[in-house]
Amino acid sequence: MSKRVRKAVFPVAGLGTRFLPATKSVPKEMLTVVDRPILQHVVEEAYEAGIEHCIFVTGRNKAVIEDYFDMAYELEDILLKRGKTKEWQALKADLPKPGAMSFTRQQAPLGLGHAVWCARDIVGDEPFAVVLPDMLTMPRKTGGKRCLAQCVEAFETHGGNVIAVEEVKPEETHKYGVVSVGDKSDSTFEITGMVEKPPQGTAQSNFIISGRYILSPEIFSILERGEKGSGGEIQLTDGMKTLAHDQKFRGVNFDGQTYDCGSSLGFLGANVAFALASPDIAPEFRALVKSLLNAPQD
Numbered sequence: 563m564s565k566r567v568r569k570a571v572f573p574v575a576g577l578g579t580r581f582l583p584a585t586k587s588v589p590k591e592m593l594t595v596v597d598r599p600i601l602q603h604v605v606e607e608a609y610e611a612g613i614e615h616c617i618f619v620t621g622r623n624k625a626v627i628e629d630y631f632d633m634a635y636e637l638e639d640i641l642l643k644r645g646k647t648k649e650w651q652a653l654k655a656d657l658p659k660p661g662a663m664s665f666t667r668q669q670a671p672l673g674l675g676h677a678v679w680c681a682r683d684i685v686g687d688e689p690f691a692v693v694l695p696d697m698l699t700m701p702r703k704t705g706g707k708r709c710l711a712q713c714v715e716a717f718e719t720h721g722g723n724v725i726a727v728e729e730v731k732p733e734e735t736h737k738y739g740v741v742s743v744g745d746k747s748d749s750t751f752e753i754t755g756m757v758e759k760p761p762q763g764t765a766q767s768n769f770i771i772s773g774r775y776i777l778s779p780e781i782f783s784i785l786e787r788g789e790k791g792s793g794g795e796i797q798l799t800d801g802m803k804t805l806a807h808d809q810k811f812r813g814v815n816f817d818g819q820t821y822d823c824g825s826s827l828g829f830l831g832a833n834v835a836f837a838l839a840s841p842d843i844a845p846e847f848r849a850l851v852k853s854l855l856n857a858p859q860d
């Protein structure tokens with residue numbers, strides 16, 4: 563069994579109801595943060611972490627995702643004919659290596675655990691990453707490692723399974739998976755318990771599961787049982803909790819900021835933060851935001 567994390571699963575079948583009406587015809591993962599779809603940002607994060615193969619678990623009305631990662635012959639032809647070499651080069655640079663992406667469909671919205679299980683044959687018998695595109699991560703320092711790279715580093719040091727976590731306000735914990743914190747070493751700690759969306763006021767800690775995982779393939783036989791948990795769905799957190807009886811889980815307290823693009827505030831926050839971190843537009847954008855903030859309010 564290969565010990566390197568080469569493959570990443572991106573669950574992208576969600577309906578995006580919080581972003582209606584936009585998501586009537588555009589998958590939520592294709593909404594843009596600054597100059598590129600959310601999905602492009604997380605694929606770049608995966609490449610930075612050494613991922614070689616991206617597996618998308620899609621659903622109906624998501625075919626545009628597959629098109630996005632394909633060559634756009636007509637468009638390229640027009641760009642070249644019009645002398646738009648810079649734009650053409652940008653498209654070329656983002657084009658994945660042939661055969662380095664796979665697409666499979668989750669036929670019904672049965673939960674995150676079920677979506678990950680749908681990728682079992684493509685992952686095979688090796689450790690793999692799970693990347694939730696809703697969560698966009700930005701390292702604290704410019705040029706620092708993004709979240710998945712920090713998880714892979716922890717996996718290479720400690721082995722087992724790794725979950726990225728983040729501290730939130732106590733009143734936010736019921737929206738997420740929450741972990742209990744054991745012994746600490748470096749920026750990681752032993753995970754001693756997990757619960758998916760604990761009722762308000764009952765969470766064991768403020769550390770939430772923030773959407774990046776390194777998992778061993780034994781998770782698949784557990785998810786295969788199809789046991790339902792929170793919200794009547796097959797939850798990845800419940801599968802990991804069962805796997806934790808036999809295998810170790812470590813939490814990586816990501817050194818940076820995560821933006822939950824599943825909510826409109828998080829999505830807007832991501833746009834502002836990523837724009838302020840884009841050297842080509844940051845100075846003008848900063849001035850624009852300042853002038854908007856200083857404008858008289860009604």
Ligand code: G1P
Nearest residue numbers: 674697738739770771772773799
């Ligand atoms: C999922 C996971 C949850 C995690 C969250 C992060 O929940 O089940 O453990 O904390 O993503 O965004 P969902 O957002 O699909 O409800």
